[in-house]
Amino acid sequence: MPEKTEKMEEIKFSEQSLALVNRIIKRYPEGRQKSALLPVLHVAQAEFNGWLSPPVMDYVASLLSIKPVEVYEVASFYSMYNLEPVGTCLIEVCQTGPCWLRGSDDIVAHLENKLNIKVGETTADGMFTLKTVECLGSCGTAPMLQCGAKYHENLTTDKVDALVEDLRSANVRSTYMK
Amino acid sequence: MGKKLLTENINVPGIETFEVYRKNGGYASVEKALKTMTPDEVTEEVKKSGLRGRGGAGFPAGMKWSFLDRKSEKPRYLVCNADESEPGTFKDRYLMEKMPHLLVEGMITGSYALGAKTSYIYIRGEYMYIVRILEKAIDEAYAAGFLGQNILGTGYSLDLYVHPGAGAYICGEETALLESLEGKRGNPRLKPPFPAVAGLYAAPTVVNNVETIAAVVPIVNLGGDEYAKTGIGKSTGTKLISASGHINKPGIYEIELGLPVEEFIYSDEYCGGIWKGRKMKAVVAGGSSVPILPADLILKTAKGEQRLMTYESLADGGFVSGTMLGSGGFIVYDETACIVRNLWTFARFYHHESCGQCSPCREGTGWMEKVLHRIEHGHGHSGDIDLLVDVAKKIEGNTICPLGDAAAWPVASAIRHFREEFEYHVKYPEKVKNPKHFEVEPFVSEKKLEAVGA
Ligand SMILES: Cc1cc2nc3c(=O)[nH]c(=O)nc-3n(C[C@H](O)[C@H](O)[C@H](O)COP(=O)(O)O)c2cc1C
Ligand code: SF4
Ligand code: FES
Numbered sequence: 001m002p003e004k005t006e007k008m009e010e011i012k013f014s015e016q017s018l019a020l021v022n023r024i025i026k027r028y029p030e031g032r033q034k035s036a037l038l039p040v041l042h043v044a045q046a047e048f049n050g051w052l053s054p055p056v057m058d059y060v061a062s063l064l065s066i067k068p069v070e071v072y073e074v075a076s077f078y079s080m081y082n083l084e085p086v087g088t089c090l091i092e093v094c095q096t097g098p099c100w101l102r103g104s105d106d107i108v109a110h111l112e113n114k115l116n117i118k119v120g121e122t123t124a125d126g127m128f129t130l131k132t133v134e135c136l137g138s139c140g141t142a143p144m145l146q147c148g149a150k151y152h153e154n155l156t157t158d159k160v161d162a163l164v165e166d167l168r169s170a171n172v173r174s175t176y177m178k
Numbered sequence: 179m180g181k182k183l184l185t186e187n188i189n190v191p192g193i194e195t196f197e198v199y200r201k202n203g204g205y206a207s208v209e210k211a212l213k214t215m216t217p218d219e220v221t222e223e224v225k226k227s228g229l230r231g232r233g234g235a236g237f238p239a240g241m242k243w244s245f246l247d248r249k250s251e252k253p254r255y256l257v258c259n260a261d262e263s264e265p266g267t268f269k270d271r272y273l274m275e276k277m278p279h280l281l282v283e284g285m286i287t288g289s290y291a292l293g294a295k296t297s298y299i300y301i302r303g304e305y306m307y308i309v310r311i312l313e314k315a316i317d318e319a320y321a322a323g324f325l326g327q328n329i330l331g332t333g334y335s336l337d338l339y340v341h342p343g344a345g346a347y348i349c350g351e352e353t354a355l356l357e358s359l360e361g362k363r364g365n366p367r368l369k370p371p372f373p374a375v376a377g378l379y380a381a382p383t384v385v386n387n388v389e390t391i392a393a394v395v396p397i398v399n400l401g402g403d404e405y406a407k408t409g410i411g412k413s414t415g416t417k418l419i420s421a422s423g424h425i426n427k428p429g430i431y432e433i434e435l436g437l438p439v440e441e442f443i444y445s446d447e448y449c450g451g452i453w454k455g456r457k458m459k460a461v462v463a464g465g466s467s468v469p470i471l472p473a474d475l476i477l478k479t480a481k482g483e484q485r486l487m488t489y490e491s492l493a494d495g496g497f498v499s500g501t502m503l504g505s506g507g508f509i510v511y512d513e514t515a516c517i518v519r520n521l522w523t524f525a526r527f528y529h530h531e532s533c534g535q536c537s538p539c540r541e542g543t544g545w546m547e548k549v550l551h552r553i554e555h556g557h558g559h560s561g562d563i564d565l566l567v568d569v570a571k572k573i574e575g576n577t578i579c580p581l582g583d584a585a586a587w588p589v590a591s592a593i594r595h596f597r598e599e600f601e602y603h604v605k606y607p608e609k610v611k612n613p614k615h616f617e618v619e620p621f622v623s624e625k626k627l628e629a630v631g632a
Pocket of ligand 1 (some may be wrong): 232236239261348352353391580
């Protein structure tokens with residue numbers, strides 16, 4: 001799992017991400033660069049190990065010429081930003097009514113058993129973090145979960161088993177950007 | 179087969195590409211509007227169509243457009259609401275994923291009508307893969323001269339961007355959405371001023387749902403009067419319904435407004451009836467925020483008339499015996515579903531999603547979740563049901579934005595129609611401690627229980 005104490009000078013977007021950030025800023029009128037905050041935080045989270053550490057947020061603030069506190073208050077409001085380190089693969093299972101009707105409780109219980117963690121926890125090897133989330137707009141193909149940008153729908157425990165194995169062997173950080 | 183105005187070509191292979199979309203008549207509304215109509219004429223057609231906002235509130239779109247402050251010196255904006263987070267609703271996702279160009283086309287025609295030079299699609303962050311799909315469609319539209327400077331040589335210019343959110347249901351509320359688009363927390367604004375006067379960057383703004391903007395395409399192509407011939411009364415056109423829960427064929431259906439609810443649920447063309455050969459117990463017809471109705475009241479109004487899929491028919495009987503079409507999130511419950519547990523998941527949702535600005539909403543949603551949790555888990559007290567009703571009443575109408583109402587209505591209606599089930603939970607805690615209880619055994623009513631001597 002990444003260290004929590006990253007130093008400010010180490011934090012810098014790759015050239016590619018920096019170019020993307022500059023393109024994002026141009027979508028908004030002159031002087032309204034703060035509008036780019038949500039999309040840029042997504043880029044930052046994907047680039048810096050799947051979570052937003054205070055130095056990363058300070059870096060984003062400096063890029064957008066806004067105060068760090070303006071970034072903190074936004075990062076803490078939206079549920080997709082992680083303010084703590086997460087495992088390589090973040091598994092988010094929908095638990096709202098329509099998914100519950102089609103068996104999301106079983107999916108959550110199965111994952112807890114299989115990964116040997118409770119919801120909200122990360123496996124000891126840092127591979128998986130399990131979360132429950134609210135309706136992801138996939139109720140017609142319930143139960144479902146999201147891992148990175150990908151939706152996994154019409155889940156069964158067999159499908160979940162296969163997915164976990166795939167994720168484990170691929171060993172690639174899940175991000176919403178891909 | 180019902181008439182389809184939006185999704186007729188949705189299964190044409192390659193329809194997500196500009197080329198195939200264009201070959202199938204795509205972008206005709208842009209050509210017609212920009213080359214042969216003034217912006218006000220386009221707005222006039224939308225007014226004539228009777229189109230009502232498809233995001234949930236059902237406000238007439240043409241009227242909203244005509245409220246836009248056209249005298250202001252500031253730029254004007256059209257913002258598409260693609261935040262789609264109302265539990266039970268997944269139609270916008272379907273439309274954007276399968277037919278991204280339909281939304282892009284609607285945005286161009288709509289922006290022209292409103293005189294916007296820059297427009298945004300605000301999409302929920304979880305739909306990031308759809309951001310890519312939309313951006314690709316937008317790039318193609320630029321390349322073909324339908325976006326950018328001097329579109330089709332008409333002198334009209336437009337830039338269109340996609341803006342992802344980051345996980346917050348409240349950002350679907352239009353003023354919270356605008357705050358979020360400005361890079362802030364999604365706290366709804368006090369109204370007035372309305373976005374039509376002071377919206378994005380305090381400039382005149384129209385916020386419309388994905389499906390509303392998509393509907394502008396057939397309206398301009400057919401003409402408003404022709405569009406209005408589909409549907410019944412003030413419910414004109416077609417509507418995308420997201421069907422989920424205990425039915426044989428969950429999915430998205432484009433229906434002509436006016437279709438009988440019974441046909442929608444039981445015919446093979448739509449939901450295909452209740453799964454596992456079970457009976458229907460209840461329906462939430464318009465997303466989690468609208469009142470739940472028991473099976474008999476969703477099929478027939480209290481007056482005994484056949485219930486139709488229209489704004490008016492579903493609302494017949496007010497909140498005593500009716501509900502709302504809302505966003506068209508149609509959730510069906512079979513006879514084994516536990517209404518208390520369902521309501522608890524909804525209460526948890528609203529508590530999680532409250533932005534926290536108003537105390538009745540922030541505190542009240544928390545109390546409702548807590549009380550429902552204890553009833554559902556066999557620790558309910560005898561006064562808890564009335565307490566829930568009381569809390570719901572105190573939230574309703576006392577908040578900045580309608581999320582408070584949206585949290586209160588499901589609670590009030592579930593208790594109104596299924597009070598017996600709540601009482602059963604409080605009275606027989608040992609029977610409800612196993613959350614599976616109601617899933618394996620059809621709900622045992624008080625009367626049945628007495629009959630077996632329990
Ligand atoms: C809590 C809350 C959540 C909402 N979520 C959405 C949403 O996800 N999508 C949407 O189009 N409208 C949503 N709305 C309605 C919008 O505020 C607004 O009425 C709508 O975008 C207007 O578009 P329309 O007139 O085309 O329906 C929500 C409203 C509230 C109060
Ligand atoms: S009603 Fe709830 S969500 Fe709406 S502004 Fe108040 S606290 Fe926020
Ligand atoms: S309830 Fe799970 S995706 Fe909607």
